[in-house]
Amino acid sequence: MNLHELTIHQAHDLLKNKEISARELTADVLARISDAEPAVDAYITITGDAALAQADMADKQILAGDIQSLTGIPLAIKDLICTKGIRTTCASKILENFIPPYDATVMGKLHQTGAVMVGKVNMDEFAMGSSTENSGIKLTKNPWNSAHVPGGSSGGSAAAVAADMCLGSLGSDTGGSIRQPAAHCGVVGVKPTYGRVSRFGLVAFASSLDQIGPLAKDVTDAAILLTAISGYDSKDSTSVNRPVPDYLAGLSNSVKGLRIGIPKEYRTSEGVSPDVTAAVQNAMAFYKDAGATLVDISLPHAPYAVAAYYLIAPAEASSNLARYDGVKYGQRDMDAGTLLDMYRQTRSKGFGPEVQRRILLGTYALSAGYYDAYYKKASQIRTLIKADFVKAFDVCDVILSPVTPTPAFKIGENTDDPLTMYLSDIFTLSANLAGIPGLSVPCGFSKDGLPVGLQLMGNYFDEQTLLNTAYAFEQATGFHTKRPEILKAS
Ligand code: GLN
Numbered sequence: 429m430n431l432h433e434l435t436i437h438q439a440h441d442l443l444k445n446k447e448i449s450a451r452e453l454t455a456d457v458l459a460r461i462s463d464a465e466p467a468v469d470a471y472i473t474i475t476g477d478a479a480l481a482q483a484d485m486a487d488k489q490i491l492a493g494d495i496q497s498l499t500g501i502p503l504a505i506k507d508l509i510c511t512k513g514i515r516t517t518c519a520s521k522i523l524e525n526f527i528p529p530y531d532a533t534v535m536g537k538l539h540q541t542g543a544v545m546v547g548k549v550n551m552d553e554f555a556m557g558s559s560t561e562n563s564g565i566k567l568t569k570n571p572w573n574s575a576h577v578p579g580g581s582s583g584g585s586a587a588a589v590a591a592d593m594c595l596g597s598l599g600s601d602t603g604g605s606i607r608q609p610a611a612h613c614g615v616v617g618v619k620p621t622y623g624r625v626s627r628f629g630l631v632a633f634a635s636s637l638d639q640i641g642p643l644a645k646d647v648t649d650a651a652i653l654l655t656a657i658s659g660y661d662s663k664d665s666t667s668v669n670r671p672v673p674d675y676l677a678g679l680s681n682s683v684k685g686l687r688i689g690i691p692k693e694y695r696t697s698e699g700v701s702p703d704v705t706a707a708v709q710n711a712m713a714f715y716k717d718a719g720a721t722l723v724d725i726s727l728p729h730a731p732y733a734v735a736a737y738y739l740i741a742p743a744e745a746s747s748n749l750a751r752y753d754g755v756k757y758g759q760r761d762m763d764a765g766t767l768l769d770m771y772r773q774t775r776s777k778g779f780g781p782e783v784q785r786r787i788l789l790g791t792y793a794l795s796a797g798y799y800d801a802y803y804k805k806a807s808q809i810r811t812l813i814k815a816d817f818v819k820a821f822d823v824c825d826v827i828l829s830p831v832t833p834t835p836a837f838k839i840g841e842n843t844d845d846p847l848t849m850y851l852s853d854i855f856t857l858s859a860n861l862a863g864i865p866g867l868s869v870p871c872g873f874s875k876d877g878l879p880v881g882l883q884l885m886g887n888y889f890d891e892q893t894l895l896n897t898a899y900a901f902e903q904a905t906g907f908h909t910k911r912p913e914i915l916k917a918s
Contacts, residue, residue: 430456430460430592431448431452431453431456431457432456432457432459432460432592432593432595433592433911434453434595435595435644435645435646435648435649436497436498436501436595436596436644436645436648436649436652436653437497437646437648437649437652439453439500439501439595440495440497440498440499440501440652443486443490443495443499443500444490444495446490449483449487449490449500450483450484450486450487450490450499450500450544451480451483451484451487453483453500453501453502454479454480454482454483454500454502454544454546455480455483457502457546457592457593457594457595458474458476458479458480458502458546460591460592460593461474461546461547461593461594464571464591464592464593465593467569467571467574467591468568468569468571468574468587468588468591468593469550469566469567469568469569470504470549470550470568470578470583470584470587470588470591470593471504471547471548471549471550471584471588471593472507472515472517472519472547472548472549472550472565472566472584473507473514473515473517473547473548474546474547475514475545475546475547475548476546478514478545479502479544479545479546479547482542482543482544482545483500483502483544485542486499486500486542486543486544487500489542494542495542496541496542497541497652497655497656497676498538498541498542498543498652498653498656499541499542499543500542500543500544501543501544501595501596502544502545502546502594502595503538503543503544503545503546503594503595503596503597503598504545504546504547504548504549504584504585504588504589504593504594504596504597504598505535505545505547505548505549505585505597505598506548506549506551506582506584506585506597506598506599506600507519507548507549507550507551507584508551508554508555508600508630508631508633509532509534509535509598509600509629509630509631509640510528510530510531510532510535510629510630510631511528511531511532511535511545511548512528512529512530512531512535513527513528513529514527514528514548515527515548516528516548516631517548517564517565518551518553518554518555518631519550519551519552519553519554519562519563519564519565520553520554520564520758520778520779520780520783521564521759521777521778521779521780522752522757522758522759522774522775522778522779523631523752523757523758523759524564524565524758524759525758525759526757526758528629530629531629532626532627532628532629532630532640533626533627533628533629533661533663533664534598534625534626534629534630534640534657535629537656537657537659538656538657541656543656546593546594547594549582549584549585549587549588549597550563550565550566550568550583550584550587551563551580551581551582551583551584551585551599551605552580552581552583552605552782553779553780553782553783554631554633554745554749554783555581555582555600555602555605555633555638556581556633556745556782556783556786557580557581557782557849558579558580558581558604558605558608558849558850558852558853559577559578559579559580559583559837559839559842559843559849560577560578560579560580560581560583560584560609561577561580561839561840561843562580562581562780562782562783563583564780567839568583568584568587569587569839570587570612570613570836570878571587571590571591571613571912572590572613572614572836572877572878572879572912573836573876573877573878575838575839576612576835576836576837576838576839576878577612577836577837577838577839578590578609578612578613578836579608579609579610579611579612579613579832579836580605580608580609581599581600581602581605581609582597582599582600582601582605582606582609582617582643583609583612585597585598585599585606585609585643586599586609586610586612586613586615586617586643587609587613589613589615589643589644589645590613590614590615590911590912591912592911595645595649596642596643596644596645596649596650596652596653597642597643597644598640598641598642598643598653598657599617599640599641599642599643600630600633600638600639600640600641601617601619601638601639601640601641601856601860601866602633602634602637602638602639602741602860603634603637603737603741603853603856603857603860604619604831604853604855604856604857604860606618606619606641606642606643606868607619607831607856607866607867607868607881607883608831608832608852608853608856608868608881609643610643610831610868610881611831611832611868611870611879611880611881611883612832612835612836612878612879612881613836613879614870614879614881614907614908614910614911614912615643615644615645615870615908616642616643616644616645616646616647616649616650616867616868616869616870616898616902616908617641617642617643617644617650617867617868617881618641618642618650618654618865618866618867618868618891618894618895619639619641619859619860619865619866619867620639620640620641620654620658620865620891621639621668621863621864621865621888621889621890621891622636622637622639622666622860622863623666623667623668623863624639624658624667624668624865624889624891625639625640625641625654625657625658625659625667626640626659626660626661626663626664626667627639627640627664627666627667628661628663628664628667632744632748633741633744633745633748634740634741634742634743634744634745634748635666635744635748636740636744637737637740637741637744637860637861639860640657641654641657642654642657645908646902646908647679647869647895647898647899647902647908648676648679648899650867650895651675651676651678651679651895652675652676654675654891654895655672655673655674655675655676658672659672668889670889673891673892675891675892675895678892678895678896679895679896679899680896680899681896681899681900681903681904682719682896682900683715683718683719683720683896683897683900684718684719684720685719685720685721686715686719686720686721686825686826686893686897687720687721687723687823687824687825687826688712688715688720688721688722688723688824688825688826688827688828688897689723689724689725689820689821689823689824689826689827689828690712690722690723690724690725690827690828690829691725691726691727691730691820691827691829692724692725692726693726693727693728693730693731694727694730694829694830694855699833699834699851700830700833700834701833701834701835701874703834703835703872703873703874703875703880704830704832704833704834704835704874704880705830706872707871707872707873707880707882708828708829708830708871708880708882710871710872711828711871711872711882711901712828714901714904714905715828715897715900715901718900718904723823723824725820725823725824725827726816726820727813727816727817727820727827727858728816729809729812729813729816730813730816730858732809732812732813733813733854733857733858733861734850734851734853734854734857735806735809736806736807736809736810736813736857736861737806737853737857737860737861738789738850739789739790739793739802739803739805739806740803740806740807740810740861741786741790742786742787742789742790742793743790743793743794743802743803743806744790745783745786745787745790746786746787746788746789746790746791746794747790747794749779749783749787752774752775752778752779753771753774753775754770754771754774754775754778758778759774759777759778760774761773761774761777761778782846785846793806810861810862813858813861813862814861814862814863816862817858817862817864817885821887825886825887825890825893826884826885826886826893826894826897827884827885827886828882828883828884829855829883829885830855830880830881830882830883831855831856831868831881831882831883832852832855832856832881833851833852833854833855834852835874835876835878835879835880836878836879837852855883856883858885859885863888864885864886864887864888865885865886865888865889865890865891865894866883866884866885866886866894867883867884867885867886867891867894867895867898868881868882868883869881869882869884869898869901869902869908870882870902870907870908870910871901871905871907872907873907873910879907879910882898882901884897884898
């Protein structure tokens with residue numbers, strides 16, 4: 429087996445037994461990136477030299493007997509997580525040359541464990557999108573079929589994991605941006621509870637929804653990454669001061685007696701492809717056989733999630749993105765004659781069409797006279813969506829649904845139709861609106877050989893139950909062991 433094909437836990441065992449060195453592992457992953465990048469285009473910045481230097485430090489740490497789960501493990505980081513001295517673009521022209529003077533808290537945590545960063549990966553500009561086609565830098569392809577999108581917005585993170593161009597990665601999820609690309613690329617993705625992981629140093633999109641989380645080759649790796657990045661941070665006022673369990677130590681594959689809620693609203697969702705329905709029903713049958721109880725539940729306000737999200741997220745974005753004015757950050761249009769023209773031209777040239785659309789929608793929804801009709805109404809619906817979940821978790825431990833209505837669509841298929849693109853987020857948005865954790869685990873393939881994901885949503889801070897429920901399925905079915913054939917190294 430090639431070293432880049434290893435999972436984090438497999439590589440950890442080899443590093444611990446000194447059968448391989450961190451330098452060998454990192455060099456192999458960097459070589460894999462060189463081979464696969466022309467076909468996948470996952471990376472915005474590759475940090476080869478820095479990665480090898482970090483690997484050497486990890487080898488010293490291992491020699492000194494101080495190995496942790498991520499010591500010497502090569503990871504990819506979504507390009508909206510600030511990395512000290514390393515370009516952080518948000519896949520936007522406006523930040524094309526932005527070099528943060530500080531590390532995000534999650535980066536500090538990874539450095540402390542001796543993890544290696546091999547590069548920064550592509551995304552939809554400012555994380556706005558579901559296909560990574562809104563990147564202002566490059567077009568990432570789905571490693572399973574290069575005519576298809578990898579999903580988004582963390583499309584680079586998911587594609588890099590699926591194509592073995594890193595052992596694991598970090599993404600961010602505001603409305604599905606970890607779970608949806610994970611599903612489309614056949615990897616595991618976790619959106620933690622709001623407040624579980626510090627967002628200090630995460631470039632803000634919609635602050636009441638954003639969370640950082642892991643994308644990984646299997647549930648065990650996701651548990652390792654989640655343990656490493658979770659925890660209270662005084663620099664993020666929304667982070668919650670609660671002990672972090674060792675999610676790896678807590679992994680169990682028993683689902684006996686587990687109550688799995690099946691929302692009736694999602695049973696009848698229109699536009700769900702037969703491939704997705706079949707794979708999800710197959711998962712339900714598995715859980716029943718394994719001793720879990722399937723419970724019918726209702727999330728009556730779920731159908732309003734898309735409308736509420738696409739008012740709240742743009743509203744917050746319009747405020748968060750006001751800082752990119754050509755003065756404080758990033759690019760400035762130098763041709764403008766007046767200050768107002770400078771603002772106007774900097775933002776018109778620096779932001780892509782989807783980001784501009786969101787700023788306009790959000791500004792409108794917040795403006796005097798419309799605030800009550802749009803933003804306030806959406807916030808009230810959000811409260812109802814949250815109350816639905818609280819009620820549901822009285823009678824079930826986990827909620828099961830598809831991640832996406834269809835497998836990954838073709839590049840260009842939805843770019844002219846933002847509404848269709850927004851509607852594809854129907855299953856993922858509610859977890860962000862409510863603040864609960866959600867996970868995507870591979871659950872099968874479409875007739876065309878594209879991966880399908882299963883979504884599990886859990887109660888606040890109950891990531892362990894989500895991981896365990898997914899682990900039971902993964903260990904029994906083995907879908908996660910399949911890798912895209914076209915890119916298999918010879
Ligand atoms: N697809 C959603 C959007 O475009 C979610 C994006 C995200 O989670 N960052 O807003």
